[in-house]
Amino acid sequence: MPSFQARHVALALAGLLLAGGVLLMRESVGTPAGGGKPPPAPAIQVDVATVRYQAITDWHEYSGRLEAVDRVEIRPLVSGTLTQVHFQDGALVRRGDPLFTIDPRPYQAAVDEAQAQLTAATAQAAYTGADLARAQRLLAGNAIARRDFEEKRNAAREASARVQAAQAALQSARLDLEHTRIVAPISGRVSKAEATEGNVVDRGNARPLTTMVSVSQLYASFEMDEQAFLGMNGAAATGAGATVPVSMGLANEQGYPRQGRLAFLDNSLDPQTGTIRVRALFDNPDGRLRPGLYARVRLGAGAPHEAVLLREQAIGTDQAKRFVMLVDAANTVSYREVTLGASREGWRVVQSGLAAGDQVVVNGLQRIRPGDTVQPTLVRADGSALAAGDAAPLPGPAPDAQHRS
Structure with missing residues (x-):
C-alpha cells in the first residue's frame, strides 16, 4: 500500500514539472530578447500625389x-451616242478633266450651218447698209421718194437683226458642241460609269452618267x-x-x-x-x-474652367459613396468623401471634397485603412515617378486631358 501511494505521488510531481516546462517555453518564445512589448508593424509604402487645380474643357x-x-451628279446636256469614257471607276480626277465624249459630228454640222447663216446674214446686212447710205444721199437732193427711203432703212434694220439671230444660233450650236465633251466640274473622286461606250444618252435622262464627290x-x-x-x-x-x-x-x-x-x-x-x-x-x-x-x-x-482631376485607381467606393485617402504631415491616413463629375479616359473630375495642396494616395489604396501610418512616395497624379529636379508633382493629365459630359 505505501508503495502504491509513492508511485501516485511521483506521477503527480512529474505532471507538474511537465506543465511548468511548457509554460516556460511559451514565455521564452513570445517575449522579445530585451523584454517589453513586441515591435510595431512596418509602415505601408504608398504613392502620394499633391492635388492641384488645372484648366479643363467640358x-x-x-x-x-x-x-x-461638294457632290455632283454628272448628266448629259445634249443627246447622242457615247463614243468614249475617259476615266477608271472610282478614280481621282481634277476639275476640267474629260469624263465622257458624245458623238460630236451632228453638233459640228450644226455649228457649220449656223456659221453659214451668219455669213449670209452679214452679207445681206452689208448690202442693205450700203443701199441705205445711197438712199440718204438721194434724199438730201430730193432725188428719191420718202417712202422708198423708209423701205430701205427698214430693210437695213431687218438685216442687222438677222445678223444678231445668226450670231445667237451660232453661239448655241457651239455650246451644244462643247457639251459633247463632258468634263469634271470639281476635283474629287468619281463613281462608276452608269453608261458605257455605244449607249445612246438623252439630255432628259433621269439617271446620271456618274457622280462625283470632293475629297480634300x-x-x-x-x-x-x-x-x-x-x-x-x-x-x-x-x-x-x-x-x-x-x-x-x-x-x-x-x-x-x-x-x-x-x-x-x-x-x-x-x-x-x-x-x-x-x-x-x-x-x-x-x-x-x-x-x-x-x-x-x-x-x-x-x-x-479650373478643376481637380484624379485617376480612377485613386478613388474608392464605399457603398453609394466615393472617397479618397489623404496623408497628413504625420504620414497618417484619413478618409475623405468626394463628389465626382464627368470622366474621360481613366480620369475623373472631383467636384468637391478636395482642396489644392491635399496629399492623396494614388497607388496602394487597397492596402491601407483610416488611421494607418504609411511611408509615402511623392509621384505625379497619374502614378508615374517624378522626373529628376521636379520640386513638386506635375498636374496629372496631359495638355489635352479634358473630360466629357
Whole structure:
C-alpha cells in the first residue's frame, strides 16, 4: 500500500514539472530578447500625389456620318451616242478633266450651218447698209421718194437683226458642241460609269452618267441636343465657330486624333427630336475619309474652367459613396468623401471634397485603412515617378486631358 501511494505521488510531481516546462517555453518564445512589448508593424509604402487645380474643357460627344462638301451628279446636256469614257471607276480626277465624249459630228454640222447663216446674214446686212447710205444721199437732193427711203432703212434694220439671230444660233450650236465633251466640274473622286461606250444618252435622262464627290475636305454631320446648344458660348451659338474645339475619330481609331472646326449650325431646332443639325469641317490629307463613314465627334462646350482631376485607381467606393485617402504631415491616413463629375479616359473630375495642396494616395489604396501610418512616395497624379529636379508633382493629365459630359 505505501508503495502504491509513492508511485501516485511521483506521477503527480512529474505532471507538474511537465506543465511548468511548457509554460516556460511559451514565455521564452513570445517575449522579445530585451523584454517589453513586441515591435510595431512596418509602415505601408504608398504613392502620394499633391492635388492641384488645372484648366479643363467640358466635352460633348456625338455620333454622326461623314458627308462630302461638294457632290455632283454628272448628266448629259445634249443627246447622242457615247463614243468614249475617259476615266477608271472610282478614280481621282481634277476639275476640267474629260469624263465622257458624245458623238460630236451632228453638233459640228450644226455649228457649220449656223456659221453659214451668219455669213449670209452679214452679207445681206452689208448690202442693205450700203443701199441705205445711197438712199440718204438721194434724199438730201430730193432725188428719191420718202417712202422708198423708209423701205430701205427698214430693210437695213431687218438685216442687222438677222445678223444678231445668226450670231445667237451660232453661239448655241457651239455650246451644244462643247457639251459633247463632258468634263469634271470639281476635283474629287468619281463613281462608276452608269453608261458605257455605244449607249445612246438623252439630255432628259433621269439617271446620271456618274457622280462625283470632293475629297480634300469633308463634313461630319451630327445632331446636337437642346441643352448642349444652350450651353455653347455666344460666338459658337451664332455660327461663328472658329474658336470652338472640335475633334473626330473613325470607328477604328483610338480617341479623337483629327482636328476640325465648327462649320454650320442649322437655323432651327427640330421640335420633334429636340435637336439641331450641326456640321464640323475636317481636312482629309491622307484620303481615308469617305462620305458615309461613321464618325465619333467631340465638341468643346463652354470656356475652360479650373478643376481637380484624379485617376480612377485613386478613388474608392464605399457603398453609394466615393472617397479618397489623404496623408497628413504625420504620414497618417484619413478618409475623405468626394463628389465626382464627368470622366474621360481613366480620369475623373472631383467636384468637391478636395482642396489644392491635399496629399492623396494614388497607388496602394487597397492596402491601407483610416488611421494607418504609411511611408509615402511623392509621384505625379497619374502614378508615374517624378522626373529628376521636379520640386513638386506635375498636374496629372496631359495638355489635352479634358473630360466629357
